[in-house]
Amino acid sequence: MSVTAAQGFRAAGVTAGLKASGTPDVAVVVNDGPRRAAAAVFTANRVAAAPVLWSRQAVSDGRADAVVLNSGGANAATGTPGFQDAHATAEHAAEALGVSSGDVLVCSTGLIGERLDRERLFAGVAAAAGALSADGGEDAAVAIKTTDTVAKTAQARGEGFIVGGMAKGAGMLAPGMATMLCVITTDADVPAAVLDAALKDAVRTTFNRVDSDGCMSTNDTVILLASGAAGVAPDPEAFAATLHEVCADLSRQLVADAEGAAHDVAVRVHGAQTEDAAEAVARAVTRSNLFKAAIFGQDPNWGRVIAAVGTVPEEVAAFDPYALDVSFNGVQVCRASGVGEDRALVDLSAREVLVEVDLHAGDAEATVWTNDLTHDYVHENSAYST
Template sequence: MSITRPRGFRATGVAAGIKSTGAHDLALVVNDGPRDTAAAVFTANRVKAAPVLWSQQAVADGRARAVVLNSGGANACTGPDGFADTHRTAEHAAEELGLSSQDVLVCSTGLIGERLPIDALLSGVTTAAGALAAGPDADADAARAIMTTDSVPKTATATTASGVVVGGIAKGAGMLAPQLATMLVVLTTDADVDAATADAVLRAATATTFDRVDSDACMSTNDTVILLASGASGITPGADELAGAVREVAADLARQLVADAEGASHDVHVVVRAATTERAALAVAREIARSNLVKAAVFGNDPNWGRIVAAAGCVPEEVAPFAVEDLSVSVNGVEVCRAGGAHRDRSEVDMTPRETLIEVDLGAGTATGDIWTNDLTHDYVEENSAYSS
């Protein structure tokens, strides 16, 4: 149950033949209203795929009726021809659904630099338009169709006190970095809200969820998170109420992305406390989360706090003021470093759980920030070297 659990949505996923494997590779999500509120956030990478360029301008008016998503090709670095492919996709979906192409968003994911098999994609859109279904189980195929190296489909839902429902699907298993990951996410809600509210709610949710996932410090060309609101519940929840539910679904999906990151054997939660500002805390957390030496140590079940402290020391003082002699580091609850030096013995740390908690106290202030990452494993190297993706 995910994006069609809120009232007012239909979805489906089909095998359009974009992937040579014959797997599902095209998803279609339709908002039947009565409202057509939409908001979206996109990758901060300056190299933006054609579907990102299209969807940015299409959603600028705060409205959208449908989203076409494909795996099997990113349609990035494909020039004007690639943009024309995305435009045709939106126009074709609009014709099939009786909409304006400006109300159709497009997302793509897969290898950069290759044109999509546009004929297969367009006939897939036709097939999908005929297969759309509503109801709580209609969305399983959609979640499956956007998978790339994901091992499982990722779905989540939440319900607010006033009865508004939020659902979401996500794909992403690598190239996960703040602002954003290699991720496509569609969130739906039957709340009756305007575009400004939807935009504010979505940005607040992504800032503390998807933007805090940093699997390998690599930011993709295609990242897109879309929120569609149908208004079909007839309920206009308080902004905080809706924000809470959207954040809950986003956090759930973000956590699933980390758990399914390519080749990972540990999910690593880096929490930095007692920083002067949240920005300082996040900068230190991100530097630790991006250290290959820290990540390899976690893979080796080694609570190597020296590497953690060394990573923290790479953050410029103007970004994160702290004194080395005030640093303490705990790994899975054991304070292995206090006052910048060795404290409890590292052999006390149990590194066997899948989740590793690294807590750093900077002793400099009261702000906190956290980042989720993964360990650096043989399987990560294998998945990212053995074939193009």
């Protein structure tokens, strides 16, 4: 599992003392080649953190030899000194690994608006560089956790190659991505341009369809590294399918571990004219605090679903607002925008909930995942920084 499932990668996770909890907080992932192709997708947030600014530039040539990740501080809203910290982190790692700093990507996660402790971070990078191993993927996955209750790793096997990955993220999950750091590796021999296209497409329908709380982070990063160590150059479509599997697995794990959540909710919109329209409608529902609070109360409140659907402008999604069907876990409680089957038939006690909306306007569909709005969500997020 994790980032060392594929051949040609070593990783490590160590405790550098950036987190008050004393748990691991620095990870390094190294691509030993022979190929060192890379692609990445970053947050769409305009207030991007320093490591995002650094890594966006570093990966633009399609090559990366290593990734340094830290929890215990986002290095966001830290100005020029923060950018210098990210740059210096890459230089320290490069020196320890004998590579060029321009081929080292940097990711940070944690609180915004505080400088990282350079001394501890650099010592952690050195320690991780010294602890790299082909079995280090799990340790690396542990070291990037913030409020995550579990480490998140996944892998999938293609014909003659493997795709593996790790991710963190437990809140602030929203399109333009979840607040997440994710590193995916493969031993397939895939050029950077193919990696880039496959990653963008996979992110669009997996991580970007997870909307835990409507909030978009400053640090989101998904990195894909290819070593070519398996000696197999797969068909781009076959590679994309395997990559998609890993991204879908990891994004589902993010939903399952979202801060304070009691339910994982898939909102599937059918019968749209286009996939974009289906996604826009699903997103309107997943953004409704009233809907999310109702799920917490195990209340199949279809009125709140159609009220949310009705906020989507006609130019975004064409449908007859009085022809909507809504089901909760297969029970069609709303038919033609009115009362349907008995809502008492719906059981929302299980963690996973499926809400389906049929727009009766076409054949396209899309699913967006969210969580319920709970007391624990409010508690965790009102007390997080204090």
